[in-house]
Amino acid sequence: MQNVMIQVIDALAKFGLDKLERALIFGVVLAAALAFATGSFEISQVWFAFLFRWLHVLSGVMWIGLLWYFNFVQIPSMPKIPDEQKPAIGKIIAPTALFWFRWAALSTVVTGLILATLNGYIVQALLLGYFNGGPATYIGLGMWLGLIMAYNVWNIIWPNQKKVLGLVEATDDEKKAAARTAMLTSRLNTMFSIPMLYFMVAAGHLA
Structure with missing residues (x-):
């Protein structure tokens, strides 16, 4: 074989x-x-809904895969990398990974909202099914956690990473503070990703 x-x-x-x-x-x-x-x-509304579900999953795999790469691989490995080799991470690998990371987050959100609209449950999901349990509550919890995570990516992690990577001007102290803020927010997203994935899967299997 x-x-x-x-x-x-x-x-x-x-x-x-x-x-x-x-x-x-x-x-x-x-x-x-x-x-x-x-x-x-087969061209139909059902197939188009499935298409966006597939795109949603592809985008989510990219997004959460990179989130976990940062938290399971890159961040823990940085202290072990010799100082002379660290610029390769900051100037080449990290910017590329962050590019796909933030756009995958946006794509996951957009395809997810389109999917929810096509399937007719977007309002119920965003209202958490009035928290009565069942698919609308489950998928709604997953959606809200994902929306918060995507907000963190674009409005906290990426702006602070731009300072760390030297893409915007910042003092050494500002870079240090930005690196800590970005890291802690990434940890928060990693924490959120666990219940987010649980409820996304629960919506289709526990209801």
């Missing part, structure tokens, strides 16, 4: 699989081909 997979990888490499954009294009083409082959593609 391993040898077969290596041969497949080598064959795909001839088509430029080493380039991220081509891997993404191939992924979309493969998804479309399998959707047509299995009959799971």
